[in-house]
Amino acid sequence: MLPLLPFSGGAFLGFVLGANDAGNVFGTAVATRIVSFRTATILASIAIIVGAFLQGSHGMATLKSLTQSYSMTTLTVITMTAAFAVSVMTFLHLPVSASQAIIGSITGVGLATGTVNYYLLEKVIICWLATPVAAMVIACVVYFILSAAMRYIPMSILARDNFLWSSLIIVGVYGSYALGANNVANATGIFSGQFESVSDTHLALIGGGAIAAGVLTYSKRVMMMVGSGIMPLDAFTSLVAVLAMSITVHIFAMLGVPVSTSQGIIGAIIGVGIMQQSNSIHLRSLSTIVVGWIMTPVLALILSAAGFAIFVK
Amino acid sequence: MFFISKKSKIEDHLAQYRKELLLCMNLFRQAMAQYIKDTDHDVFKAKFRQIHKAESKADDIRGEIEVLMYSKGIFPESRGDVMILLEFMDKVPNQIEAAARLAINQFVTVPDIIANSVAELLYVGQRCVEAMLDGSAALFDNYTAAVVPVGKVDELESQADHIQDHIIEIIFSNPDIKDFDKIMLRDLINYIANITDRCENVGDRIRVIAAKRSV
Incomplete structure (x- = not known):
């Protein structure tokens, strides 16, 4: 039988992750009515579960290395404080990363117990910092290649629409796959190796299912908002940004480091802005995003250390 | 496949629309050429009916395109762009018909x-x-090349302006033409010259549509 209380925290994290992060892959396409919300969510949900099932194990192995053999109460503290930190950040309208929340919570408990794996934590933090930078560089390369192709391949404006429409769906599905593969560890990775009766495959399916549930039920508002935050995107720039983010997140999924799709998409959008020599990047939005990036793990760390001190010690 | 067939259906209709628009202009030019030589109102009326028929057919095709544009796979932005383009293009046959109607209703006689x-x-x-039709066709073939014929439209519009000014100058400096006829002739020349102004407006739209998609 599943240990329900700690799992509910993980499932809630997965749910919030799905509700927030689906906007990063299908947001612009849905907001600009290129793809219907129903089509986007169904495709995203299936791809997320497939990604979690096929490639989610790498990220789970990383989370497993960061954790010890915890008691039920400790697991509950970690998942619940991470979920609470995500909720607080969402309430404050700050961009939130479930990866940072869960790692922050694990580190909080690790500091309280003196069991922090600093080597691995350093690797994860470097990957977090590298995510927007990598996405930005990949976006520049993708922009260069795609724009050259679109300039030199003769096509009508309607053929261009067809191309972008099909590409946005394919890339959206790929991005959802990468999201599932990379981020499932945030939802249920902490339970890896904690219970004999629960395998990583079970965890991947539960986590993938929780993320998919978030996408199917609560992602509409975020999807409609995405794209207007940092700079306005059209179909082409949206395709470049989502593809760059998906490649980046997929690479990190293969490396076994859970990263944030929000950070990926923001880096990718900045890359697009650089290529377009755009002066429409909203610096104020960027500073809010950076504050969110710093606050999420710090808040989760403080909450979990406090939670551990109150409920476990 | 469904979207590709919709797309080619729209493109076929647009080609038909352009064909009717060109027919309108050809008929008008033929009618006016005949009218200048021999002011036979009955012959001109017959031609006018043909112009009106072509203009009405173009209108019908435009309506069909508008319905087709609401199919899936066409971005709302492109839908809006094509609708506006058609709206501007539609002003060309309207102007042609208006010029023909002016000549026929007011019995304008063009002096030698x-x-x-x-x-x-x-x-x-x-x-x-x-x-202008080449430019709009290019949007549905290779949109990056659409600006070339649009440049030609601007050039021809400017040429038409010069001819228009020249004709009006001749009309008003000629004592043999009655004052009332001068006014009617000036109106007719302005109506004909306005056809190129309408084309220029279409050209501007084409330029905007292509520029919006430049990467």
Whole structure:
């Protein structure tokens, strides 16, 4: 039988992750009515579960290395404080990363117990910092290649629409796959190796299912908002940004480091802005995003250390 | 496959629309050429009916395109762009019909002194319509190349303006033409020259549509 209380925290994290992060892959396409919300969510949900099932194990192995053999109460503290930190950040309208929340919570408990794996934590933090930078560089390369192709391949404006429409769906599905593969560890990775009766495959399916549930039920508002935050995107720039983010997140999924799709998409959008020599990047939005990036793990760390001190010690 | 067939259906309709628009201009030029030589109202009326028929057919095709544009796979932005383009293009056959109607209803007679210049204005007008149609066709073939014929439209429009000014100057400096006829002739010349102005407006739209998609 599943240990329900700690799992509910993980499932809630997965749910919030799905509700927030689906906007990063299908947001612009849905907001600009290129793809219907129903089509986007169904495709995203299936791809997320497939990604979690096929490639989610790498990220789970990383989370497993960061954790010890915890008691039920400790697991509950970690998942619940991470979920609470995500909720607080969402309430404050700050961009939130479930990866940072869960790692922050694990580190909080690790500091309280003196069991922090600093080597691995350093690797994860470097990957977090590298995510927007990598996405930005990949976006520049993708922009260069795609724009050259679109300039030199003769096509009508309607053929261009067809191309972008099909590409946005394919890339959206790929991005959802990468999201599932990379981020499932945030939802249920902490339970890896904690219970004999629960395998990583079970965890991947539960986590993938929780993320998919978030996408199917609560992602509409975020999807409609995405794209207007940092700079306005059209179909082409949206395709470049989502593809760059998906490649980046997929690479990190293969490396076994859970990263944030929000950070990926923001880096990718900045890359697009650089290529377009755009002066429409909203610096104020960027500073809010950076504050969110710093606050999420710090808040989760403080909450979990406090939670551990109150409920476990 | 469904979207590809919708797309080719729209493109076929647009090609048909352009064909009717060109027919309108050809008929008008032929009618005016005949009218300048021999002011036979019955012959001109017969031609006018043909122009009106072509203009109505173009209107019908435009309506069908508008319905087709609401299919899936066409971005709302492109839908809006094509609708606006059609709205601007539609003003060209309307202007042609209006010029023909003016000549026929007000029994305007073109004096020999300006006959050649009017024929030249009509020729430039026809070339301008053709260039405008080439530009709009390019949007549905290779949109990056659409600006080339649009440049030609601007050139021809400016040429038409010069001819228009020249004709009006001749009309008003000629004591043999009655004052009332002068006004009617001026209106007719302005109506004909306005065809190129309408083409220029279409050209501007084409330029905007292509620029919006430049990467």
